Structure formats: C-alpha cells, structure tokens
Amino acid sequence: xxxxxxxxxxxxxxxxxxxxxxxxxxxxxxxxxxxxxxxxxxxxxxxxxxxxxxxxxxxxxxxxxxxxxxxxxxxxxxxxxxxxxxxxxxxxxxxxxxxxxxxxxxxxxxxxxxxxxxxxxxxxxxxxxxxxxxxxxxxxxxxxxxxxxxxxxxxxxxxxxxxxxxxxxxxxxxxxxxxxxxxxxxxxxxxxxxxxxxxxxxxxxxxxxxxxxxxxxxxxxxxxxxxxxxxxxxxxxxxxxxxxxxxxxxxxxxxxxxxxxxxxxxxxxxxxxxxxxxxxxxxxxxxxxxxxxxxxxxxxxxxxxxxxxxxxxxxxxxxxxxxxxxxxx
Amino acid sequence: xxxxxxxxxxxxxxxxxxxxxxxxxxxxxxxxxxxxxxxxxxxxxxxxxxxxxxxxxxxxxxxxxxxxxxxxxxxxxxxxxxxxxxxxxxxxx
Numbered sequence: 001x002x003x004x005x006x007x008x009x010x011x012x013x014x015x016x017x018x019x020x021x022x023x024x025x026x027x028x029x030x031x032x033x034x035x036x037x038x039x040x041x042x043x044x045x046x047x048x049x050x051x052x053x054x055x056x057x058x059x060x061x062x063x064x065x066x067x068x069x070x071x072x073x074x075x076x077x078x079x080x081x082x083x084x085x086x087x088x089x090x091x092x093x094x095x096x097x098x099x100x101x102x103x104x105x106x107x108x109x110x111x112x113x114x115x116x117x118x119x120x121x122x123x124x125x126x127x128x129x130x131x132x133x134x135x136x137x138x139x140x141x142x143x144x145x146x147x148x149x150x151x152x153x154x155x156x157x158x159x160x161x162x163x164x165x166x167x168x169x170x171x172x173x174x175x176x177x178x179x180x181x182x183x184x185x186x187x188x189x190x191x192x193x194x195x196x197x198x199x200x201x202x203x204x205x206x207x208x209x210x211x212x213x214x215x216x217x218x219x220x221x222x223x224x225x226x227x228x229x230x231x232x233x234x235x236x237x238x239x240x241x242x243x244x245x246x247x248x249x250x251x252x253x254x255x256x257x258x259x260x261x262x263x264x265x266x267x268x269x270x271x272x273x274x275x276x277x278x279x280x281x282x283x284x285x286x287x288x289x290x291x292x293x294x295x296x297x298x299x300x301x302x303x304x305x306x307x308x309x310x311x312x313x314x315x316x317x318x319x320x321x322x323x324x325x326x327x328x329x
Numbered sequence: 330x331x332x333x334x335x336x337x338x339x340x341x342x343x344x345x346x347x348x349x350x351x352x353x354x355x356x357x358x359x360x361x362x363x364x365x366x367x368x369x370x371x372x373x374x375x376x377x378x379x380x381x382x383x384x385x386x387x388x389x390x391x392x393x394x395x396x397x398x399x400x401x402x403x404x405x406x407x408x409x410x411x412x413x414x415x416x417x418x419x420x421x422x
Contacts, residue, residue: 039389166352
C-alpha cells in the first residue's frame with residue numbers, strides 16, 4: 001500500500017441510527033456505491049482522512065522517483081535507460097493526478113508538500129530502502145509496483161469520485177512498470193552470468209520483506225481500518241491484500257528460478273493460499289518513524305529539489321506577468 | 330506554487346470526438362498550462378487536441394440545485410422516441 005496507517009480520528013464506527021440526517025444520507029449513498037463528488041456534503045472526518053490518504057499516496061509516487069533516479073545514469077543500455085526514464089515520468093504524473101484529486105477536497109498542494117518536507121506527512125515505507133544494484137530496478141518494478149497494483153486495483157472502486165478516477169488512470173499505466181521490472185530480472189536470469197544471477201537473488205532478498213510491509217500492519221493492529229472500510233476509501237483489509245499479492249507473486253518467483261528469504265513460505269493446500277513467515281513489524285515501525293536506511297536522504301533530496309527550483313518558478317511567474325502587461329499595452 | 334493558476338484540462342482523444350475533461354494542472358500562464366497538460370495527460374497518444382481553462386472561469390451547477398434543475402425533465406417522457414407506439418407494419422422509424 002502506498003498509504004499506510006492513515007488516521008481516521010475515529011474511535012468507534014457509528015451505526016446509521018447514531019448519525020444525524022445529513023451523515024446518514026451520506027453513508028447510505030456510500031452503501032449504495034454512489035460516488036461522492038467534490039461539491040457534495042461529506043463528514044469532516046471523511047474529508048480529512050481522504051486528504052491524509054491521497055496526499056500520502058501522492059508523496060509516495062513522488063519520493064518513489066528517487067530510488068529509481070539513482071540508476072538513470074547507470075542503466076546498462078540505452079534501451080533500459082529510456083524505459084527507466086519513461087517509468088519515472090509516469091511516477092511524477094501519478095503524483096500529479098493524485099495531488100489534483102486531493103485539491104478537490106480543499107487542500108492546498110504547497111501546504112501538503114511542506115508537511116512532507118517537515119516530516120509531518122508520511123510516504124510509503126518502501127522508498128526508504130536503497131537501490132544498490134541494477135537488479136534492484138527489476139525487483140522494484142516487479143515487487144514494489146506489483147504490490148502497489150494489488151492495492152490500487154481495488155482503490156479504483158473507492159467511494160470518492162476524483163480519487164477513483166485518478167486510480168483508474170494510474171492502473172492503466174502501472175502494468176507497464178511491473179512488466180518492465182520482471183523482464184529485467186528474467187533477462188538477467190536467462191542470459192546473465194553467475195554474478196548477474198546473484199545480483200537478482202540479492203535484490204529479491206533485500207526487497208521481499210519490505211514489499212510485504214507495504215500493505216501495512218496486520219488487521220489486528222489496524223485500528224483505522226473499520227472506519228476506512230465503512231467509508232469505502234479502503235475496500236479490503238491489509239492482510240487480505242498481502243495474501244493476494246503473495247499468492248500471485250510466488251509462481252512468478254519460481255519461474256525466475258529464485259527463492260524468497262522466508263523459510264516458512266509454502267503452499268497450504270487446505271487454505272488454498274501460501275503460508276508465510278512472521279513480518280518484522282519493529283523494522284516497519286522504525287522506518288515509518290524515520291529510522292529507515294534512507295529516510296533522511298530522501299527528504300533532503302526533495303527539499304533541495306524544491307529550493308533549487310525556486311528561481312525557475314519565480315522566473316515563470318515574472319515572464320507570465322510581463323507577457324500579460326505587454327498584451328494589455 | 331499557490332500563486333500559479335489552476336487550469337482544468339480537456340482532451341480530444343480522436344478526430345470527430347468531443348473534448349472531455351481529464352483533470353487539472355497548475356501553471357504560470359496559458360502556454361505553460363498547455364505544455365504541462367501535454368506532459369501529464371497525453372504521454373501515450375491519448376489526444377489530438379487540448380483545451381485548458383482557468384478553473385475559476387468555470388461556472389457550475391451547485392449540488393443543491395440538482396432537484397429544481399433536473400427533475401422537471403424526468404416527467405416529460407413524451408420527449409423520448411420510445412413513448413410513441415407505432416404498429417410493426419410501419420417498420421423501423
């Protein structure tokens with residue numbers, strides 16, 4: 001999930017009887033799968049939670065460009081470099097679709113970006129891990145974008161219209177990301193030398209568990225899920241989506257001829273799902289709190305990009321004003 | 330970037346079709362809005378023409394006007410072709 005542990009500010013989900021007329025009408029619309037649009041009445045909690053969730057999602061797309069940007073100048077061939085740049089440009093686009101959706105709720109883009117840079121707003125834990133070898137570009141596309149797709153496909157049906165429409169656009173573009181990632185790994189496994197194959201396994205070893213953490217804490221430790229599900233800004237629980245991701249990924253892992261760094265990963269005939277080992281949640285919470293391997297570097301890079309680009313934004317405004325004055329004169 | 334204008338973007342996906350609202354962009358002026366819209370909404374041949382309009386220039390119906398504005402058309406079934414029953418012998422009309 002690109003949005004993890006989004007606070008709803010709600011302790012107990014209200015029943016229809018406990019709501020006033022306005023809120024009841026709103027909830028009944030959601031229950032009937034009618035989309036909520038920007039100008040419709042909505043409870044303040046719904047609005048605030050959505051701003052938090054969509055901004056966190058947008059920040060993740062934007063920060064997500066950084067681990068990949070690391071490899072643009074180091075891509076092994078020109079073809080791979082073009083593909084990587086196209087993917088990174090998509091991530092920027094996805095961030096912008098989402099910021100647009102967020103702005104329809106009355107939030108200001110600059111203010112939300114300030115919150116990211118000051119550490120008040122979160123982004124997905126996954127982007128605080130480094131990308132150390134070329135196979136990481138493959139593993140990120142396959143596993144990280146793969147996990148994001150599982151989450152985003154269900155968010156296409158989210159109750160808020162502008163968010164849902166942004167998700168539909170994003171999902172159309174994401175499958176290119178995942179396929180290009182898997183193809184990088186497959187090429188290395190089928191045509192690479194021993195050292196290159198080891199790079200693939202190394203990338204999977206490092207990114208496997210962090211990818212599973214993307215879905216957020218276990219359902220038992222997700223106090224916000226009940227309200228988010230009632231509002232349909234979340235459509236399945238963290239554990240359901242995590243299981244879905246594992247079930248679809250393991251056969252792809254086996255086709256590569258690689259293994260997961262999890263001795264407990266095995267098919268459970270009775271459940272019809274893969275069993276898997278215990279996730280190191282302490283690591284997840286540490287990364288979220290800012291103690292991951294790259295948290296500081298990521299935010300520092302973002303701040304520098306904004307600060308160093310200030311003169312460009314000022315020049316654009318000055319140019320626009322000058323043109324306006326000339327056309328008046 | 331709050332000093333930049335918010336523009337709504339409309340894209341014509343193919344010749345002969347209407348422009349359709351696809352989203353919004355921020356830009357310092359009209360020309361930049363077109364360029365940003367091109368980069369953001371037509372990376373994969375999604376369009377052959379783009380319109381940008383400052384969001385503030387759009388007048389929209391309010392949600393609480395929905396009933397007075399649109400309900401009156403609901404009870405005018407005689408405005409639809411299917412209201413008129415013709416015998417089969419007349420053929421397709």
